[in-house]
Amino acid sequence: MRRVLHGVGPVLIGLAHLGCALLLVTGLGLGAGLWALALYVVRMLATTAIYHRLIAHRSFDAPRPVWWIGSLIAASSGQMGPSWWKAHHQQHHRHVDTSADPHTPLHPRKGWAGFWYSQLGWLLSPEFHPAQLPADVEADPVLRLIDRLHMVPVLALGWLSWQLGGLEWLGAYCLSTTLLFHGVASVNSVAHLVGDQPFATGDASRNNGWVALITLGEGWHNLHHAMQSSVRQGYTVCGGKLVLLPDPTYWFIKGLERLGLARRLRIPSDRALLARAVYGKP
Ligand SMILES: [Zn+2]
Ligand SMILES: [Zn+2]
Known part of the structure:
Protein backbone atom coordinates (compact mmCIF):
# COMPACT_ATOMS: atom_id res chain seq x y z
CA MET A 1 0.00 0.00 0.00
CA ARG A 2 2.83 2.36 0.91
CA ARG A 3 4.41 1.89 -2.51
CA VAL A 4 1.10 2.70 -4.20
CA LEU A 5 0.65 5.89 -2.16
CA HIS A 6 4.26 6.95 -2.76
CA GLY A 7 3.86 6.13 -6.46
CA VAL A 8 1.33 8.96 -6.84
CA GLY A 9 4.19 11.47 -6.43
CA PRO A 10 5.75 11.35 -9.91
CA VAL A 11 2.24 11.47 -11.44
CA LEU A 12 1.57 14.76 -9.63
CA ILE A 13 4.88 16.22 -10.80
CA GLY A 14 4.03 15.15 -14.36
CA LEU A 15 0.60 16.80 -14.09
CA ALA A 16 2.19 20.02 -12.78
CA HIS A 17 4.42 20.13 -15.87
CA LEU A 18 1.40 19.61 -18.16
CA GLY A 19 -0.66 22.17 -16.21
CA CYS A 20 1.80 24.93 -17.15
CA ALA A 21 0.22 24.76 -20.64
CA LEU A 22 -2.90 26.41 -19.17
CA LEU A 23 -0.95 29.66 -19.13
CA LEU A 24 -0.58 29.51 -22.92
CA VAL A 25 -4.34 29.98 -23.06
CA THR A 26 -4.97 32.28 -20.08
CA GLY A 27 -1.73 34.29 -19.99
CA LEU A 28 -0.08 35.20 -16.67
CA GLY A 29 -1.21 38.43 -15.05
CA LEU A 30 0.43 40.22 -12.14
CA GLY A 31 -1.82 38.72 -9.45
CA ALA A 32 -1.32 35.15 -10.63
CA GLY A 33 2.41 35.80 -11.08
CA LEU A 34 2.74 37.01 -7.49
CA TRP A 35 0.75 33.98 -6.31
CA ALA A 36 3.21 31.69 -8.12
CA LEU A 37 6.18 33.55 -6.62
CA ALA A 38 4.79 33.51 -3.07
CA LEU A 39 4.04 29.78 -3.31
CA TYR A 40 7.55 29.17 -4.62
CA VAL A 41 9.28 31.01 -1.76
CA VAL A 42 7.12 29.63 1.07
CA ARG A 43 7.28 26.04 -0.15
CA MET A 44 11.01 26.27 -0.93
CA LEU A 45 11.68 27.43 2.64
CA ALA A 46 9.57 24.60 4.06
CA THR A 47 11.55 22.12 1.96
CA THR A 48 15.00 23.53 2.75
CA ALA A 49 14.51 24.52 6.41
CA ILE A 50 12.10 21.81 7.60
CA TYR A 51 12.60 18.74 5.36
CA HIS A 52 16.33 19.22 4.85
CA ARG A 53 17.95 21.10 7.72
CA LEU A 54 15.52 20.03 10.50
CA ILE A 55 14.15 16.58 9.67
CA ALA A 56 16.96 15.11 7.55
CA HIS A 57 19.96 16.59 9.40
CA ARG A 58 18.66 17.76 12.80
CA SER A 59 20.82 20.88 12.43
CA PHE A 60 18.46 22.60 14.88
CA ASP A 61 15.60 21.64 17.11
CA ALA A 62 12.01 22.86 17.02
CA PRO A 63 8.68 22.30 18.77
CA ARG A 64 6.68 19.46 17.24
CA PRO A 65 4.06 21.69 15.51
CA VAL A 66 6.91 23.25 13.47
CA TRP A 67 7.77 19.76 12.17
CA TRP A 68 4.10 19.07 11.31
CA ILE A 69 3.12 22.40 9.75
CA GLY A 70 6.47 22.67 7.95
CA SER A 71 6.03 19.15 6.55
CA LEU A 72 2.48 19.88 5.45
CA ILE A 73 3.68 22.95 3.51
CA ALA A 74 6.73 21.11 2.11
CA ALA A 75 4.53 18.19 1.02
CA SER A 76 2.31 20.64 -0.91
CA SER A 77 5.31 21.04 -3.28
CA GLY A 78 4.55 17.61 -4.74
CA GLN A 79 7.97 16.41 -3.62
CA MET A 80 6.66 13.66 -1.36
CA GLY A 81 6.35 13.33 2.41
CA PRO A 82 8.91 13.56 5.21
CA SER A 83 9.74 9.82 5.56
CA TRP A 84 10.33 9.32 1.83
CA TRP A 85 12.31 12.57 1.63
CA LYS A 86 14.63 11.79 4.52
CA ALA A 87 15.13 8.17 3.41
CA HIS A 88 16.38 9.24 0.00
CA HIS A 89 18.43 12.08 1.34
CA GLN A 90 20.24 9.83 3.83
CA GLN A 91 20.98 7.39 1.04
CA HIS A 92 22.42 10.25 -1.02
CA HIS A 93 24.81 11.31 1.76
CA ARG A 94 25.73 7.73 2.68
CA HIS A 95 26.60 6.70 -0.87
CA VAL A 96 27.31 10.07 -2.46
CA ASP A 97 28.29 9.95 -6.13
CA THR A 98 28.51 6.16 -6.25
CA SER A 99 26.12 3.78 -8.01
CA ALA A 100 24.18 3.44 -4.71
CA ASP A 101 23.44 7.19 -4.66
CA PRO A 102 19.81 7.38 -5.86
CA HIS A 103 20.27 10.54 -7.92
CA THR A 104 23.91 11.14 -8.76
CA PRO A 105 24.56 12.67 -12.20
CA LEU A 106 27.87 10.74 -12.37
CA HIS A 107 27.05 6.99 -12.06
CA PRO A 108 26.36 5.04 -14.15
CA ARG A 109 25.31 7.73 -16.62
CA LYS A 110 27.47 10.77 -17.27
CA GLY A 111 27.17 13.98 -19.28
CA TRP A 112 23.69 15.09 -20.33
CA ALA A 113 22.23 11.64 -19.66
CA GLY A 114 23.54 11.82 -16.09
CA PHE A 115 22.22 15.34 -15.67
CA TRP A 116 18.68 14.44 -16.77
CA TYR A 117 18.67 11.27 -14.70
CA SER A 118 19.54 13.18 -11.53
CA GLN A 119 17.19 16.03 -12.42
CA LEU A 120 14.09 13.99 -13.24
CA GLY A 121 14.68 10.48 -14.58
CA TRP A 122 15.39 8.80 -11.25
CA LEU A 123 11.77 9.40 -10.18
CA LEU A 124 10.73 6.85 -12.80
CA SER A 125 13.37 4.26 -11.79
CA PRO A 126 13.17 1.49 -9.15
CA GLU A 127 15.42 3.78 -7.03
CA PHE A 128 12.31 5.86 -6.39
CA HIS A 129 11.10 3.52 -3.63
CA PRO A 130 13.46 3.66 -0.63
CA ALA A 131 14.40 0.31 0.90
CA GLN A 132 13.84 1.61 4.44
CA LEU A 133 12.08 4.56 5.99
CA PRO A 134 13.71 6.54 8.83
CA ALA A 135 12.60 5.26 12.25
CA ASP A 136 12.44 8.69 13.91
CA VAL A 137 10.04 10.12 11.34
CA GLU A 138 7.96 6.94 11.22
CA ALA A 139 7.60 7.06 15.03
CA ASP A 140 5.63 10.31 14.77
CA PRO A 141 2.03 9.45 13.71
CA VAL A 142 1.39 12.94 12.29
CA LEU A 143 4.52 12.87 10.11
CA ARG A 144 3.72 9.31 9.01
CA LEU A 145 0.21 10.38 8.00
CA ILE A 146 1.57 13.35 6.01
CA ASP A 147 4.06 11.00 4.36
CA ARG A 148 1.42 8.53 3.16
CA LEU A 149 -1.18 11.19 2.26
CA HIS A 150 1.38 13.54 0.69
CA MET A 151 -0.93 14.08 -2.30
CA VAL A 152 -3.68 15.74 -0.21
CA PRO A 153 -1.92 19.12 0.37
CA VAL A 154 -0.82 19.16 -3.30
CA THR A 177 5.24 23.72 -8.54
CA THR A 178 7.22 22.82 -11.67
CA LEU A 179 9.88 25.50 -11.09
CA LEU A 180 10.11 24.50 -7.42
CA PHE A 181 10.65 20.89 -8.39
CA HIS A 182 13.47 21.76 -10.78
CA GLY A 183 14.96 24.22 -8.28
CA VAL A 184 15.28 21.54 -5.60
CA ALA A 185 16.43 18.95 -8.14
CA SER A 186 19.21 21.28 -9.30
CA VAL A 187 20.93 20.68 -5.95
CA ASN A 188 21.14 16.98 -6.86
CA SER A 189 22.26 17.62 -10.41
CA VAL A 190 23.94 21.02 -11.01
CA ALA A 191 25.48 21.30 -7.53
CA HIS A 192 27.27 18.00 -8.15
CA LEU A 193 28.55 19.14 -11.56
CA VAL A 194 29.29 22.87 -11.67
CA GLY A 195 30.82 25.16 -9.05
CA ASP A 196 33.81 25.42 -6.76
CA GLN A 197 34.99 23.08 -4.04
CA PRO A 198 36.47 25.15 -1.20
CA PHE A 199 36.08 22.24 1.22
CA ALA A 200 37.57 18.76 1.04
CA THR A 201 34.73 16.24 0.85
CA GLY A 202 36.04 13.48 -1.41
CA ASP A 203 32.88 13.75 -3.53
CA ALA A 204 31.65 15.91 -6.42
CA SER A 205 29.56 18.36 -4.32
CA ARG A 206 30.07 22.00 -5.25
CA ASN A 207 29.20 25.49 -4.11
CA ASN A 208 27.08 27.03 -6.86
CA GLY A 209 25.78 30.60 -6.46
CA TRP A 210 22.99 30.21 -9.05
CA VAL A 211 21.65 27.11 -7.36
CA ALA A 212 21.94 28.91 -4.00
CA LEU A 213 19.87 31.78 -5.44
CA ILE A 214 16.97 29.62 -6.63
CA THR A 215 17.04 27.33 -3.58
CA LEU A 216 17.42 30.07 -0.96
CA GLY A 217 20.85 28.91 0.18
CA GLU A 218 20.98 25.19 -0.56
CA GLY A 219 23.39 25.65 -3.45
CA TRP A 220 26.32 26.02 -1.04
CA HIS A 221 26.36 22.26 -1.35
CA ASN A 222 30.09 21.63 -1.01
CA LEU A 223 30.00 23.10 2.50
CA HIS A 224 26.89 21.05 3.23
CA HIS A 225 28.65 17.81 2.32
CA ALA A 226 31.66 18.87 4.41
CA MET A 227 29.53 19.82 7.47
CA GLN A 228 26.15 18.14 7.16
CA SER A 229 24.95 19.13 10.61
CA SER A 230 25.66 22.85 10.17
CA VAL A 231 22.44 24.88 10.20
CA ARG A 232 24.24 27.49 8.12
CA GLN A 233 25.46 26.41 4.68
CA GLY A 234 26.67 29.73 3.32
CA TYR A 235 30.44 29.50 3.79
CA THR A 236 33.42 29.57 1.52
CA VAL A 237 37.15 30.08 2.01
CA CYS A 238 39.18 32.89 0.50
CA GLY A 239 42.86 33.52 1.20
CA GLY A 240 42.79 31.07 4.09
CA LYS A 241 39.87 32.86 5.75
CA LEU A 242 36.22 31.91 6.08
CA VAL A 243 33.79 34.08 4.12
CA LEU A 244 30.05 34.11 4.76
CA LEU A 245 27.73 33.70 1.77
CA PRO A 246 24.04 34.66 1.52
CA ASP A 247 21.92 31.89 3.01
CA PRO A 248 18.22 32.90 3.18
CA THR A 249 17.19 29.53 4.64
CA TYR A 250 19.55 30.18 7.56
CA TRP A 251 18.11 33.68 7.99
CA PHE A 252 14.63 32.14 8.04
CA ILE A 253 15.66 29.66 10.75
CA LYS A 254 17.19 32.54 12.77
CA GLY A 255 13.80 34.26 12.43
CA LEU A 256 12.09 31.14 13.76
CA GLU A 257 14.54 31.17 16.68
CA ARG A 258 13.60 34.75 17.54
CA LEU A 259 9.96 33.69 17.62
CA GLY A 260 10.77 30.77 19.93
CA LEU A 261 10.07 28.27 17.12
CA ALA A 262 13.66 27.03 16.70
CA ARG A 263 16.38 26.30 19.23
CA ARG A 264 19.82 24.72 19.59
CA LEU A 265 21.05 25.84 16.16
CA ARG A 266 24.20 23.87 15.35
CA ILE A 267 27.01 26.08 14.03
CA PRO A 268 30.48 24.55 13.62
CA SER A 269 33.44 26.52 14.95
CA ASP A 270 35.63 28.48 12.52
CA ARG A 271 38.43 26.13 13.43
CA ALA A 272 36.39 23.05 12.49
CA LEU A 273 35.36 24.65 9.19
CA LEU A 274 38.89 25.70 8.29
CA ALA A 275 40.11 22.18 9.09
CA ARG A 276 37.98 21.01 6.15
CA ALA A 277 39.14 23.78 3.80
CA VAL A 278 41.18 23.15 0.68
CA TYR A 279 43.86 25.80 0.87
CA GLY A 280 45.29 27.50 -2.15
CA LYS A 281 41.94 27.48 -3.99
CA PRO A 282 39.49 30.40 -4.06
ZN1 LIG B 1 24.68 16.27 -2.51
ZN1 LIG C 1 21.75 17.06 3.14
Missing part, protein backbone atom coordinates in the same frame (compact mmCIF):
# COMPACT_ATOMS: atom_id res chain seq x y z
CA LEU A 155 -4.38 18.71 -4.55
CA ALA A 156 -5.82 21.05 -1.88
CA LEU A 157 -3.48 23.88 -2.91
CA GLY A 158 -4.35 23.30 -6.57
CA TRP A 159 -8.06 23.49 -5.72
CA LEU A 160 -7.50 26.68 -3.66
CA SER A 161 -5.62 28.29 -6.56
CA TRP A 162 -8.48 27.44 -8.93
CA GLN A 163 -11.06 28.86 -6.49
CA LEU A 164 -9.06 32.07 -6.08
CA GLY A 165 -8.47 32.87 -9.74
CA GLY A 166 -9.79 30.19 -12.07
CA LEU A 167 -7.63 28.47 -14.67
CA GLU A 168 -5.03 31.26 -14.73
CA TRP A 169 -4.23 30.83 -11.03
CA LEU A 170 -4.33 27.06 -11.39
CA GLY A 171 -1.80 27.43 -14.21
CA ALA A 172 0.31 29.72 -12.00
CA TYR A 173 0.22 27.08 -9.26
CA CYS A 174 1.39 24.44 -11.76
CA LEU A 175 4.19 26.74 -12.95
CA SER A 176 5.30 27.45 -9.37
